[in-house]
Amino acid sequence: MKIGIFGLGYVGLVNAVCLAQEGHDIIGVDVNPQKVSMVNAGTSPITEARVEDILKVQVTEGRLIATEQVEHAVTHSDMSFICVGTPSTAHGAPDLTQVEHVCRQIGEVLKRSNKLHTVVMRSTMLPGSCQYMAELLADVSERILGKDLHIAFHPEFLREGTAVDDFYAPPYTVVGTAHLHAAALLKALYGFLDAPLEHIGLAEAEMLKYACNAFHATKITFANEIGRVARELGVDGTKVMALLCQDHVLNISPAYMRPGFAYGGSCLPKDLRALVGRARLQNTHVPLLESLAWSNRIQIEHAYEIIAKAVQSKEDTIGFLGFSFKAGTDDLRESPMVDLVERFIGKGYRLLLYDQHVSLTRLMGSNKQYIQQEIPHLAELMAEDVAHVLRKSKVLVVVNRKGPYEAALKQADAATRIISLEDILSGHTRMPSL
16 A cells, blocks of 8 residues: 555554564655654664664565655645644643644645645544544535545554564554544554454544553552552562452453443442551642542432433332342342432432342341441332332333343333443443433
8 A cells, every 4th residue: 555654653654664674665754854864764763673773674575655845745645644743732732733733734735736645644633533524624625534544543553662573463453433534544454463453432542542651551550559568567578469360350351341321339448448547647749549339429429410411300200120239139238329329319319129139038147247337218219129119110110121130121111211320331332311
């Protein structure tokens, strides 16, 4: 393929040399004349392992050239990669000035051409930015998106120092686009990689890059905070974290990594409080760990707001299907659903509760004691069977629509509003309108 790559920094140059090495004709574009001269001389303007060695070969063999001329790059290519920087503004937002400038330049050239063209954004941008750039390109070029102009967002996951290795061994190749032509081009372009290609929407692809980097920062911060607490307790934090990482069932795995409702139960809240409390006693600041309970409360508050908006009148009954701290147990201790129910009781709403695993006559021990002390009025709200809740409720609330009450929900009246907290809080589905 013939590809123009705009921006010859770490992302752009690594893409340029690696794609040229795979046999593609690459035209690199940069506003810095010194950088352009260095690339054309086979000298890397960045310090990155293996890049200069590959660059020398590709320049010598004529598969890679650099220029300051946007028009030359666009007219002599079928696809443009935008790899310019998006540095932070004073307020922390990404500065998209360079991306917008390049889009305008590409659009002006395309306006004078009738050749099909695909523009691939690799610059990191927040969700919605790529759509704005796509519309800008269409407006400037006087083309129709999806017809003679195709757009994709293709996030990069390259680490400085190992960028070439990362290019050739990605966990996956992500293509965000609604344009099948763009998806097909990128699928063909990366056919040499032994990695799955994930075709998703523009905004999801943009969000994925931020989610990955935020997660990486969270992992580093979490390990550091555990290390700080461990050191003050005379414990080897390195050994602790090494063993933590050996658990691929719960710790380093997809477990718990699905956005949804809040955590609860007899372990997580209690143990987190103990760890944070001990850190405070020894004057060890652990702001990430301290923030977890606060963030959890916010998730419960979001759930309350979503449900309250769905209720047209406080005379309407809200039915809760499942209120133990998680499915498959009768443990109500620090259940976020019980917390949620308490908020509605306090505001004077009518409620009915049903949980197939919770029976007041069967509860015993600390679970029974918790109910007697914390929520003694629970029995008044509990229904004997799920059918009663279905008949009486105008709004039904479940944590997960696909959970243990899936069959029951299918029996609900068509006018009943069903709220699946996991689906709505994650953005997987939108709140149904009144």
